[in-house]
Amino acid sequence: MSLNLVRAFSCARTVFAKKMVVYAPLPNLRNGQNLMEHIKQSQYAKFDKSGAKQAALSLHNKERIRADDIVTVVYKNQKPVTGQVLMVKRAGLNSTILLRNKITGLGVEMNIPVFHPNIIRLDIVRRPANYKPRNRHYYIRNSRLDVGELSGGSK
Secondary structure (H helix, E strand, C coil): CHHHHHHHHHHHHHHCCCCCCCCCCCCCCHHHCCHHHHHHHHHHHHHCCCCHHHHHHCCCCCCCCCCCCEEEEEECCCCCEEEEEEEEECCHHHCEEEEEEEECCEEEEEEEECCCCCEEEEEEEECCCCCCCCCCCHHHCCCCCCCCCCCCCCC
């Protein structure tokens, strides 16, 4: 009797086994581009239509923003901000620059996200004759190398 039960179960498996369904391959979306790369490029197109901000941060560009440059950041709804670049963080859409200026003798630092929608452009006001041999100039704070009071607004 137990032999009949075993056969009944084995027959039930073969009779009720599901067939595998094979679908046609999906068409290539985004021209075969990786999803994250596509999202990144669409965000760049949204926040940097002209490509000027990307060019200002590109390591392949000779005219890129570097530490020790004097930069003016022009906003849509507020006055421009001028300062010496202490640090450039290149992290795609999360890229930032750290500006330092002295206002009425007090050192002020501003961490500015480059691809923020309210930033219109970044203007390089002045470049040094020779760049210092470091990428991040935190050491100039409260030293003889510290920036003076930089005028904001125009070149």
